[in-house]
Amino acid sequence: MAEAEQKEQKLKLYANPICPFAQRAWLALEIKKVPYEYIKCDLREKPAFFTEAYQKALGAAEGSDGKVPVIETPDGKFITESTIVARYVDYVYSDESKYGPSLLPKDAFERAAVEIMIDWFGDSGWLRFHYGTLMQCDKEKADASVVDWKKKWGLLNERLKQFSDKGLYLGDNKVSLFDIVAYPFFERLITIQHYAKYEILDKWMEEFPRVKSWYNTMQELEAVKKIKQKDEFFINGYKSYRERGEAAYKKEQEQKAAAAKDDK
Amino acid sequence: MAEAKEDQIKFYSNKICPFGMRAWLTLEVKKIPYEFIHCDLKDKQDFFKEAYAKALGHAEDNAGKVPIILHKGKYIAESSIVARYLDYVFSDEDKYGPSILPKDAFQRAAVEIMVAWFGDSGWLKFHYGILMNANPDDQAKSVVDWKKKWKTLNDRLGEFCDKGTYLPNNQVSLFEICAFPFFERLCTLEHYCKLEIYSKWMDEFPRVKSWYETVKDNEAFKKCTSTQEFLNNGYKGYREKAEENYKKWKEEQAKQEKK
Numbered sequence: 152m153a154e155a156e157q158k159e160q161k162l163k164l165y166a167n168p169i170c171p172f173a174q175r176a177w178l179a180l181e182i183k184k185v186p187y188e189y190i191k192c193d194l195r196e197k198p199a200f201f202t203e204a205y206q207k208a209l210g211a212a213e214g215s216d217g218k219v220p221v222i223e224t225p226d227g228k229f230i231t232e233s234t235i236v237a238r239y240v241d242y243v244y245s246d247e248s249k250y251g252p253s254l255l256p257k258d259a260f261e262r263a264a265v266e267i268m269i270d271w272f273g274d275s276g277w278l279r280f281h282y283g284t285l286m287q288c289d290k291e292k293a294d295a296s297v298v299d300w301k302k303k304w305g306l307l308n309e310r311l312k313q314f315s316d317k318g319l320y321l322g323d324n325k326v327s328l329f330d331i332v333a334y335p336f337f338e339r340l341i342t343i344q345h346y347a348k349y350e351i352l353d354k355w356m357e358e359f360p361r362v363k364s365w366y367n368t369m370q371e372l373e374a375v376k377k378i379k380q381k382d383e384f385f386i387n388g389y390k391s392y393r394e395r396g397e398a399a400y401k402k403e404q405e406q407k408a409a410a411a412k413d414d415k
Numbered sequence: 416m417a418e419a420k421e422d423q424i425k426f427y428s429n430k431i432c433p434f435g436m437r438a439w440l441t442l443e444v445k446k447i448p449y450e451f452i453h454c455d456l457k458d459k460q461d462f463f464k465e466a467y468a469k470a471l472g473h474a475e476d477n478a479g480k481v482p483i484i485l486h487k488g489k490y491i492a493e494s495s496i497v498a499r500y501l502d503y504v505f506s507d508e509d510k511y512g513p514s515i516l517p518k519d520a521f522q523r524a525a526v527e528i529m530v531a532w533f534g535d536s537g538w539l540k541f542h543y544g545i546l547m548n549a550n551p552d553d554q555a556k557s558v559v560d561w562k563k564k565w566k567t568l569n570d571r572l573g574e575f576c577d578k579g580t581y582l583p584n585n586q587v588s589l590f591e592i593c594a595f596p597f598f599e600r601l602c603t604l605e606h607y608c609k610l611e612i613y614s615k616w617m618d619e620f621p622r623v624k625s626w627y628e629t630v631k632d633n634e635a636f637k638k639c640t641s642t643q644e645f646l647n648n649g650y651k652g653y654r655e656k657a658e659e660n661y662k663k664w665k666e667e668q669a670k671q672e673k674k
């Protein structure tokens with residue numbers, strides 16, 4: 152089959168709407184209007200077709216029975232790891248007249264800046280703060296962690312000003328790979344707000360207006376709106392994380408009480 | 416010629432630093448004209464701190480880190496990003512050779528996977544962790560865990576071929592550039608931690624051994640290497656601190672036992 156024809160064949164995306172990593176790949180496909188088929192995979196009871204796809208996938212973690220996203224390319228290759236999948240999609244579907252501009256800018260300095268932001272977001276520990284705050288039921292520990300997380304919010308607020316004082320990182324609606332990599336976690340802040348009772352979406356956003364502008368602009372993108380899930384969906388989906396946090400906290404309290412008894 | 420001058424790279428680095436070496440390797444692999452400006456990492460010069468403060472990607476809480484490049488009036492920091500930038504700008508294959516990110520989309524994704532895996536695997540934490548901890552029990556545990564990563568690396572390097580670089584035909588990629596500097600510095604772990612890495616470990620992981628020996632022999636890589644004496648000496652301070660800490664820890668343990 153000719154290469155051009157192959158490309159028009161649909162790429163398959165193995166994903167689940169709860170997963171922020173899968174959303175990175177999903178956003179890349181939607182933003183670039185790449186023809187794809189969404190194959191929803193149960194993450195608790197993983198179907199055999201999904202596990203098999205994952206085992207074949209470039210980048211599969213040894214010892215894992217399946218993580219989303221996975222893509223199956225029209226030429227039969229499986230690839231996993233969210234950022235790599237987004238890069239792959241962007242690189243292959245590079246015809247700007249069909250798929251729009253690349254997620255990595257042409258200008259070398261802007262491109263480097265986007266790469267810096269992606270690395271910074273990963274290295275900053277953002278995800279550890281996100282999941283940590285969601286699951287931490289010890290109020291004192293949670294508050295202490297929030298103080299540190301907000302320092303990162305401050306750094307993000309400043310770094311987002313590199314090219315523009317509003318809109319996406321590159322300014323206006325120029326979507327880049329950074330926006331795609333970071334945004335899914337912002338869409339899930341509602342779960343932390345709900346369970347941990349921090350007023351992130353109102354108060355924190357007010358404290359960090361450049362982040363707010365970035366977040367609001369992302370929310371208005373067609374592709375983002377198209378695949379956005381409802382707050383209730385996320386709150387329900389992450390209930391088990393909070394419950395795990397509660398169980399851990401209960402155990403800690405019991406251990407403290409037992410230790411206190413022993414000291415007497 | 417004004418254009419040519421602006422195009423020249425000013426490269427701020429220090430030969431001891433493995434992150435600096437990533438950028439240095441890229442410059443040499445792609446034969447990009449550059450000027451090496453030595454930066455003192457202990458007594459940071461003003462020009463170094465000023466360049467860093469202006470650099471895209473500089474860490475807000477640090478006075479100066481290498482590598483930094485200056486190109487067309489802009490400063491850029493962060494080793495992997497510098498490597499990517501140089502590769503992207505100096506893309507004329509006739510002048511600068513093939514890109515360190517392959518044209519084939521699947522191979523390109525595979526290189527990105529390896530670069531990301533190397534970063535996320537905790538390799539550097541094991542490397543520095545072992546160097547900076549003189550407690551032999553801790554070291555033994557770390558070695559067991561680190562060798563699991565060596566095994567994964569050994570397996571993953573087999574994706575395209577069973578010897579040489581990660582990509583077929585001894586094509587150097589961003590993965591070689593990101594990882595090799597730390598393999599060069601394994602001599603410090605051999606020297607200070609008495610681990611027989613280049614001999615015994617490499618024999619346990621033959622695909623890694625083949626990769627290491629091939630890359631070590633690459634012309635460009637040979638231009639950037641330092642002697643084991645230089646490297647061992649450079650990391651002496653790290654090990655001395657580790658031994659000091661271990662000594663204090665033993666003294667504390669002894670005190671606790673007396674109680």
